[in-house]
Amino acid sequence: MxxxxxxxxxxxxxxxxxxxxxxxxxxxxxxxxxxxxxxxxxxxxxxxxxxxxxxxxxxxxxxxxxxxxxxxxxxxxxxxxxxxxxxxxxxxxxxxxxxxxxxxxxxxxxxxxxxxxxxxxxxxxxxxxxxxxxxxxxxxxxxxxxxxxxxxxxxxxxxxxxxxxxxxxxxxxxxxxxxxxIHCKEFETLPTPEIFYQQFPKTRGKTLILFLGRIDPKKGLDLLAPAFAKVHNQFPDTHLVVAGPDNIGFMDKAQNYFLQAGCLDAVTFTGMVSGTLKYAALAAANLYVAPSYSEGFSISILEGMASGLPCIITTACNFPEAAKAQAAHVVEIDVNAIANALIECLSHPQQATEMGDRAREFIFQNYxxxxxxxxxxxxxxxxxxxxxxxxxxx
Known part of the structure; x- marks a missing residue:
């Protein structure tokens, strides 16, 4: 064949x-x-x-x-x-x-x-x-x-x-x-977060929320900006990492969302990350967020879950099985829903850690x-x- x-x-x-x-x-x-x-x-x-x-x-x-x-x-x-x-x-x-x-x-x-x-x-x-x-x-x-x-x-x-x-x-x-x-072996042992901190020193010592995906209208950055602004007001030590390529010239508009929301100073746009740097970003992150309007079935979500991160994803990410397994927060495509889920994870770190552990096991067994x-x-x-x-x- x-x-x-x-x-x-x-x-x-x-x-x-x-x-x-x-x-x-x-x-x-x-x-x-x-x-x-x-x-x-x-x-x-x-x-x-x-x-x-x-x-x-x-x-x-x-x-x-x-x-x-x-x-x-x-x-x-x-x-x-x-x-x-x-x-x-x-x-x-x-x-x-x-x-x-x-x-x-x-x-x-x-x-x-x-x-x-x-x-x-x-x-x-x-x-x-x-x-x-x-x-x-x-x-x-x-x-x-x-x-x-x-x-x-x-x-x-x-x-x-x-x-x-x-x-x-x-x-x-x-x-x-x-x-x-995913290939399980890629997530069995992640590299040290120090690799990411050295590349992006502004993130050191912060509670990092990771967005990993293309800079594109369908990815919901217009929703994430006001949602993160609400989170940052309540948790000033949070910092958002927007990691992904801009292959359609959408970066200026995306950054303007955060400027208008008043939280651009607490956001790092890394551009595309790959290889060891990407895995170091996953190791450095405390939370993962995917506020998408539309997905087929996102690899980066699987990677976030396989890394043991508490994940907040929208219903448009097409992963109801994650909610059923209590392996992620699956929320409506809405600013307040995204913000509230992030705040819940930050307010209850032990429960968030347990959800991340369930996510890792769920992905390794099924995806x-x-x-x-x-x-x-x-x-x-x-x-x-x-x-x-x-x-x-x-």
Whole structure:
């Protein structure tokens, strides 16, 4: 069995989606399945410094990058299209990552022409908020391109139970529920917080609240600013860390939210953090917050919980299971609800610590890349054999 992944980008600046793709590839490859990834060299306002048009061998998979033209998230690569036409018949199934992307739409057309089955993972782009953002452009594109190509897919992967419900509400069939995960070994021992303090000395000695995600309208920073202002007034030693890339030029607006709320001096914008620095940020943090308007299934939330942090997330983060397991505060998309949950954690540190411990155990037991890879391989085999999708994945 040979699997081909295609993603329009995997640059770290694009946030969690890129990490999801590469971590899942590693999980699948570790189980002995041949899996390749083709993508572009897009990376925000720059390009990745990588070899083009040749395979790069990772430990468990191969990746090949192609040059592209892009503006913001609109990415197209003539050389990648040419490669797909010449090589797609070498694979048993194609797994495409994200939607509302010209490269993915073209890939689906090529798959249809060559009779290669394909699976679609929307990564939250079919959520109600995401569909309503830039609604007129998306409505036209969805009707002309996305809806037909998604309907022709062999399976649509939802990464949360709520995303599954929302996709089904669009009258799309062949949905499967396979959530994201983490590599447990990355969270067994976190690095010393000192690494983070040295890079950002203003955070030393503070009670740190960590936001880990892209600087983007859907991430709810307009809600977090007044919520954090209320928290900071009651707990002056708190400091908010906003850690994530700005790949759409939203930083000035985001910072202005905190300026207007009167708490900008208690906020550190780190830009993108990765590798050891990211894990040191998780080690340094006391609380984690995700005030999102829309998510598919956030990797950074799993990382916060796996790090043992008390987490405050909105209902739009699509993780009701965390609330049911008492492993996180899941609150409405509302300034006061976010502020009150943060204040409750700060007012009752012992209970917050216990919730963080439950979160860590909950993620380690239920949300790993090994589990996700095992379930996906079941789906691949079913599709290739021409059988109906299984109702339950073990």
């Amino acid at each position: 040979k699997i081909l992944f295609i993603a329009p980008y995997i640059g770290a600046i694009y946030g969690g989606t890129s990490k999801m793709v590469t971590d899942l590839l590693e999980g699948i490859g570790r189980l002995g399945v041949t899996v390749d990834l083709v993508t572009t060299n897009a990376n925000g306002s720059n390009t990745l410094d990588v070899p083009l048009n040749e395979w790069i061998t990772r430990k468990y998979y191969r990746v090949q990058h192609f040059d592209c033209w892009y503006r913001d998230d609109f990415i197209i690569s003539a050389s990648l299209i040419k490669w797909l036409v010449s090589n797609i018949n070498n694979y048993d199934i194609v797994h495409s990552q994200t939607v509302f992307s010209p490269m993915i739409s073209v890939t689906h057309l090529i798959c249809k022409y060559f009779h290669i089955p394909y699976i679609v993972t929307p990564h939250g782009m079919l959520e109600p908020w995401a569909l309503s953002y830039k609604i007129w452009k998306k409505r036209i594109y969805y009707k002309l391109f996305e809806n037909p190509s998604i309907k022709n897919s062999s399976a649509i992967q939802a990464m949360s139970s709520l995303e599954l419900k929302n996709i089904n509400s669009l009258q799309l069939q062949n949905t499967i529920f396979i959530p994201n995960g 790993t890349w090994d589990r996700a890879a095992h379930k996906l391989i079941q789906v691949y085999k079913t599709v290739i054999d021409g059988k109906p999708l299984p109702e339950f994945l073990g």
